[in-house]
Amino acid sequence: MLDFFFRLYYISNPPKVAAQSASSNPKPLKFGCLGAAKITPGALVNPSHTHPEVVLYAVAARDKARAEEFATKHGFQKAYGGSMGYQEMINDPEVDVIYNPLPNGLHFEWTMKALKGGKHVLLEKPATDTANEAAQIYALAERKGLVVLEAFHYRFHPAIQRVKAILDSKELGAITNISISLTAPSGTAKDDDIRWKYELGGGSTMDPGSYTVNALHYLASSNPSSVMKASAVPYSSAPEHKKVDQxxxxxxxxxxxxxxxxxxxxxxxxxxxxxPRIPKLTATVQCESGYIEIFNFLIPSYYHYITVAPSGGPRRTEKAYSFKGSAKGEDWWTTYRYQMEAFVDKVQGRTPQTWLEPQETIENMKWIEAIYDKDGFGSRPHSTYVFHDDKDTK
Structure with a gap:
């Protein structure tokens, strides 16, 4: 219990460290944030306080007043607003990294524009609406020598990596079945939430569902071969929700x-x-010689437990809040803080503790589309944005 309150305190009050000076080696990275999304404080702002190589430099919003208010509240140095605010921030030569937490349907356009502008991108999940869009993003990033990371933050935490290590050790034998559930109680997304808007890439499969698909092929160490069956229920009977799954x-x-x-x-x-129902946050892997289950694989930094049950042997419970040995991390580091460590290491030319490769993102979108095809809801609409080089030869 004391450990829980210790973690909760430091998660809520992360100890701030001074940012490195511009003349230091390596030079700190200046982040620009697209929009004033609710996820930004937890995913970017709080983790930045404990990383000396991260500077909250700018935020852009359609409403200049909102951008200024957000910048003041969360410690960004500059604010951009208006119809050209996003592009003006991308054009700012001081910006090194763009954080993109915009609605799913806008991920492709603004990530491509950020890459075109020579910026690395930390991209919220799901990366795009389609696998084709994801492939275009990574092709451009590779050509320009830039880093793009789809922000499946849970993958960077020791908890899910411990589960994977046990599976890879073959202690429980070969995997036979993987079951993953992720839910949110009624009211989490209000009626006017962007997650219920088809044109913005909304739907349960795109939100919590994208985590389940990602965790599935991560724990299986391979990609699926087919969708055997799938079904979905629309958010409401309204015509605009016909293709938006609850x-x-x-x-x-x-x-x-x-x-x-x-x-x-x-x-x-x-x-x-x-x-309200307690959210389901569980991944269970059945193997030939037992099973392993993790409770709260999504945000394990608050609390989690791993149950390892060998057939015919004693069952045990494990927890993993930090890595053992030389790996970086503290017990109170959130999944987002571990993710930031890996992202900055990658951009700065260091080897991150773990990484999500481009093909993982492309495959994730491929199977999300395959599920939508099977249940009849159909893929989310492809972006209308068309990329042009405009004599950009970098």
Whole structure:
């Protein structure tokens, strides 16, 4: 219990470190943030306080007043606003990195524009609406020698990596089934939330569902071969929600005989219409000689536990809040703080503790599209933005 309160305190009050000077080696990275999204404080602002190579430099919003208010509240040095605010921030030569937490349907356009402007990109998940868009992003990043990371933050935490290590050790034998559930209680996304807007890439499969797909092929150490079955339920009966899923279930097959079962619900109903349900945040892997389960794989920095149950042997519980040995990290580091460490290391030319390769992002979008195809909801609309080099030869 004391450890829990210790972590909670430092997660809420991370100890600030002084940013390195511009003349230091390596030079600190100046981040520009697209929009004033609710995720930004936890995903970017708080982690930056404890990283000496990160500077909160600028934020851009369609409304200049909102951008200025956000900058003042969260410690950004500059604010851009108006119809050209996003592009003006990208054009700022002081900006090194663009953080893109915009609605899913805008990820492709503004990530391509950021790369065109010579900026590295920390890109919120899911990276795009389609696999084709994801492939275009990474092709441009490779050509320009820039870093793009799809922000599946949980992958950088020791907890999920410990689960993977146990599976890879073959202590429990070969994997036979993986079941992953991720839900949010009713009211998490209000009626006017962007996650219910088809044209902006909305839907449960795109939000919590994207985590389940990513975790599936990560734990399986391979990609699925087919979607055996999938079904989904629309958010409401309104015409605009015809293709916007509130929840989905899917069963995927792998060539090595693994079966993956996924479930996500972005609007899980209340008990008796009053009591919010506890979110499902569980991944269970059944193996030939036992099973392993992690509770709270998504935000394990607050609390989690890993149950390892060998067939015919004693069951044990493990926890992993930090890495052992030489790897960086503290028990109170959030998944986003571990992610930032890896991202900065990559941009600065160091080897990160772990990384999500471009093909993982492309495959993730491929299987999200395949699930949508199977359940009849269809892929989210491809961006209308068309990239042009405009004599940019970098």
């Amino acid at each position: 929840r989905f279930t899917a069963t995927l097959a792998f060539e090595n005989n693994i079966v993956g079962e996924l479930y996500s619900n972005l609007n899980e109903s209340r008990i008796f219409g009053i009591i």
